[in-house]
Amino acid sequence: MAIPELVIPDLEINRRLTVLPMQEYYTSGHRTCQGCESALVMRYMAKIAGPRTLVTGTTGCMYVANTSYNSTPWALPWAHTQLGSAGSSAIGTAAALKVLMRKGKIPDERINVIAFCSDGGGGDMGLATLSAALQDTRYNLLILLYDNESYANTDIQASGMTPWGAVTSFTPSGTEQRITQHRWKKNVPALLMAGHPTGRYFANASSGFGMDLMDKVRIALDVGGPTFVQTHDPCPKGWDFDPRMSHELAILAVECGITVLWDCLEGELRYQGLTKQQVEGKVRRKPVADYLRRQGRFAHFTDEDVDFFQSRIDEMWEDWILPGVLRVNQTPFGRLPVDGSSPRQAGHAGAAVASGNGNGSGGAQIEAVGGNRA
Amino acid sequence: MTTTQETAPAPEREEIITGCDAVAQALRLLDVDVLAGYPIRPYDSVMTAVSKMIADGQMDAEFIVAESEHSQFEIGKHASLVGARAFIGSSGVGWMYGMEALVVTASLRLPVVALVGNRALDDPGAFGVEHNDAMMVRDTGWLLYWVESAQEALDTTLLAYRVAEDKRVMLPCALSMDGAFLTHSQHMVRVPVADTVSAFVPPYELGDRRFHPDNPVSIAPQFNEDWVMEARRQSDAGMRRARAVIAEATADFHRVFGRGPADPFVDSYRMEDAEYVLMGMGTVGMVGKVAVDRMRAAGKKVGFLRVKWFRPFPQPELRALLRGVKGVGVVDRDYSFGSNSHGGVLYTEVAAALYPEPRRPVLVPFIAGLGGREVSVDNLLEMEETVERATADGVADLTCQWIGVRGPDSDPRDVAATAEGGVR
Ligand SMILES: Cc1ncc(C[n+]2csc(CCOP(=O)(O)OP(=O)(O)O)c2C)c(N)n1
Ligand code: SF4
Ligand SMILES: [Mg+2]
Numbered sequence: 001m002a003i004p005e006l007v008i009p010d011l012e013i014n015r016r017l018t019v020l021p022m023q024e025y026y027t028s029g030h031r032t033c034q035g036c037e038s039a040l041v042m043r044y045m046a047k048i049a050g051p052r053t054l055v056t057g058t059t060g061c062m063y064v065a066n067t068s069y070n071s072t073p074w075a076l077p078w079a080h081t082q083l084g085s086a087g088s089s090a091i092g093t094a095a096a097l098k099v100l101m102r103k104g105k106i107p108d109e110r111i112n113v114i115a116f117c118s119d120g121g122g123g124d125m126g127l128a129t130l131s132a133a134l135q136d137t138r139y140n141l142l143i144l145l146y147d148n149e150s151y152a153n154t155d156i157q158a159s160g161m162t163p164w165g166a167v168t169s170f171t172p173s174g175t176e177q178r179i180t181q182h183r184w185k186k187n188v189p190a191l192l193m194a195g196h197p198t199g200r201y202f203a204n205a206s207s208g209f210g211m212d213l214m215d216k217v218r219i220a221l222d223v224g225g226p227t228f229v230q231t232h233d234p235c236p237k238g239w240d241f242d243p244r245m246s247h248e249l250a251i252l253a254v255e256c257g258i259t260v261l262w263d264c265l266e267g268e269l270r271y272q273g274l275t276k277q278q279v280e281g282k283v284r285r286k287p288v289a290d291y292l293r294r295q296g297r298f299a300h301f302t303d304e305d306v307d308f309f310q311s312r313i314d315e316m317w318e319d320w321i322l323p324g325v326l327r328v329n330q331t332p333f334g335r336l337p338v339d340g341s342s343p344r345q346a347g348h349a350g351a352a353v354a355s356g357n358g359n360g361s362g363g364a365q366i367e368a369v370g371g372n373r374a
Numbered sequence: 375m376t377t378t379q380e381t382a383p384a385p386e387r388e389e390i391i392t393g394c395d396a397v398a399q400a401l402r403l404l405d406v407d408v409l410a411g412y413p414i415r416p417y418d419s420v421m422t423a424v425s426k427m428i429a430d431g432q433m434d435a436e437f438i439v440a441e442s443e444h445s446q447f448e449i450g451k452h453a454s455l456v457g458a459r460a461f462i463g464s465s466g467v468g469w470m471y472g473m474e475a476l477v478v479t480a481s482l483r484l485p486v487v488a489l490v491g492n493r494a495l496d497d498p499g500a501f502g503v504e505h506n507d508a509m510m511v512r513d514t515g516w517l518l519y520w521v522e523s524a525q526e527a528l529d530t531t532l533l534a535y536r537v538a539e540d541k542r543v544m545l546p547c548a549l550s551m552d553g554a555f556l557t558h559s560q561h562m563v564r565v566p567v568a569d570t571v572s573a574f575v576p577p578y579e580l581g582d583r584r585f586h587p588d589n590p591v592s593i594a595p596q597f598n599e600d601w602v603m604e605a606r607r608q609s610d611a612g613m614r615r616a617r618a619v620i621a622e623a624t625a626d627f628h629r630v631f632g633r634g635p636a637d638p639f640v641d642s643y644r645m646e647d648a649e650y651v652l653m654g655m656g657t658v659g660m661v662g663k664v665a666v667d668r669m670r671a672a673g674k675k676v677g678f679l680r681v682k683w684f685r686p687f688p689q690p691e692l693r694a695l696l697r698g699v700k701g702v703g704v705v706d707r708d709y710s711f712g713s714n715s716h717g718g719v720l721y722t723e724v725a726a727a728l729y730p731e732p733r734r735p736v737l738v739p740f741i742a743g744l745g746g747r748e749v750s751v752d753n754l755l756e757m758e759e760t761v762e763r764a765t766a767d768g769v770a771d772l773t774c775q776w777i778g779v780r781g782p783d784s785d786p787r788d789v790a791a792t793a794e795g796g797v798r
Contacts, residue, residue, distance in 0.1 A: 051587060051590075052587045053587065054456075054585055054586070054587065056452065063596060064596050067592055067595040067596055068595060068596055068597070069595045069596065069597035069600070069601055070595075072592035072595060074590070074592050075590060076587075076590055077585055077586065077587060077589060077590045077591060077592075077593075078592045078593065079452070079455060079585055079592075079593035079594060080593065080594035080595070080596075081448065081452065082444075082448060082474055082475060082478060084444065085444070085445065085448040085475070087445065088440065088444070088445035088446075088448035088449045088452070089448060089449075089452045091438060091440075091445075091449050091452075092408065092410070092438075092448060092449035092450065092451065092452030092453040092455075092456075092460075093452045093453070093455070093456055093585065095408050095436040095438060095449070095453055095458070096407065096408050096436075096452070096453035096454075096455075096456035096457065096458035096460075097456055098436060099407045099408060099434070099435060099436045099458060100407065100456065100457060100458055102434070103405075103407070103434065105457070105577075106457070106586065111586075111587055128441050128442060128445070129441065129442075129445050129448075131441065132440065132441040132445060136438070138436075
């Protein structure tokens, strides 16, 4: 299959940030893979946060590959926290700063508190701690979830945020079961936003759009807290592609409408850059095949699998109340295929009307994929 | 431990309060900065008490209602890393749920103090006391102490911070308290004033590990066989030094408060010329002392030895105090299924502690009071009889005796006999 030429779009993504500091606070000393976009996210994050910042990070690539004893890339104070503890580390750090300043034990000043985690530690294991952090309005803190779509550091296992169908160390493609990652990627930023009216800022960003990402981190830190930013970061090792293509792949995910650039400041939802143009109908989404077919983790996909994936992305744009963000549908989701059979078109407009459960919004009903919906 | 010259005792007020409330009073006096709580009985009364004191303006601290014990302990750890004096606590399965966070608190050498209101582990979902919960951290670098009374709970909370935060130690400290029997029973307690307490416990200083923008260090980076052993040995060194620091702090306690324990590590009762000794930890000590009084009145030379600090374990004291004793009964309020003689954890530790002695007493393991069952004076009298008999018969390796347990079928003595081909 011929690989189409990648075109980096000329985007209007600098909403406010136009000047960047020269200083870097995440520098040499790490040993992440070539083309590791998560490392780039760390660099953006540290650069824009500046020196009066405390960073904690959960176990994972951005710990193990980053912070080998005696060769740290951090020019900021950084501390490890346990895999499921991003939220708790942020609370503990922020609470301590607050009380020590109140008691005059340390100078009273603004100190940013950032806790980062990935999809495994933050989206799965530590989700409850993110929830707790986003409820605690007493503290200024930012949770940054770098989503590389797997438990990367333990050699690429599927998480709840790994895309449907992707091959990982725990979800291989076999002769009997072509697809073993049955779960559809969970939408963590929207889940957190929808359920935490106390959170003051939520954003979804991409490593491919550095200015937008840094703008979001900056807004989060300026707002105070509690806040949440997620980034979508291609991982050459986990996704199986040439490291040269990392940045392009991040951009392509946005072009295909898989990654959606949005933020929500004090309850106001906004789209950014290319996503905004897609929402406004000025730019058409590219087919997801362009994105999927460049990655070894989807190499086993049949055309039907690709169509199924496309149908889900279409649904997210055409059927959701907040396109690409919040899934309150006109039609129900249906069931994901779990037996390795080819998925049938399901979910959005055009699906055959069959046994619905009768309580879908808007009255439209779909046939459940697999046909065994009770 | 000799009492150093006692100056005029500081003013104290007397109150009738529970073990949990006594710890809460100590936390107020210590001006603890960050406290994180999660509900589980029976330890949680301490959090109820401090949250009310904070709400009433009697204490200035951040109180965090965590969403799990794991988070609760991580919050304490990270607050401590910023330089805040932190307090946590739990019971039973709650303590287990946060085990990962407990382990890293110790390996990061952060002087967090915890209250463990001892509670049986699930299943069944029992509330009563068993010591297995707190025991789970015994190998990880936590200092561990078992208190007997509410007064001791208050005093030891002060000691715990003083020892844990000492530069020579820098290890977390868990205070264990028998669920219900002490967490919720009221005693007369002398509550000191804050000035005296700050004279006894200096401010917490983390030094060059302090997590602050003025000190841009990377904390807990990743390493492997190249450095792990050195890090472990540093923790070991801290624990070794803890003995001297505990002795020093206990002596200073006498100087500042004009009262305090005779020995920092063990509580020995009528041990002078004892031929037989019963041992245990926690509130069993109170019953043990009554039993000893009775046996002494009947002319028997019996003493009671209560282990206070479990980590560091008081090996030198036990060797010295049990030298010349004929028989010792060790009462465990815990279990360690499949261990030496099928005894509990304390038994195994005592046996190991006495091993270097050229002449050792006969040692009999007992398990009693599990799940909050009462250990009565009669139970202890029965145990002493068993020890005497074993000593007289020259039985040096009696397998563990379960005390106050129902039904012959559940009696391990019978099961052991059957397994060895004996008839029941
Ligand atoms: C409690 C616990 N369970 C498992 C592990 C093993 N582990 C170390 S890193 C890691 C992967 C974490 O994945 P993620 O959070 O997505 O971070 P990434 O490696 O992708 O950067 C796992 C599972 C651990 N460190 N702690
Ligand atoms: S495995 Fe992926 S996330 Fe981890 S260092 Fe390599 S590229 Fe980065
Ligand atoms: Mg990951």
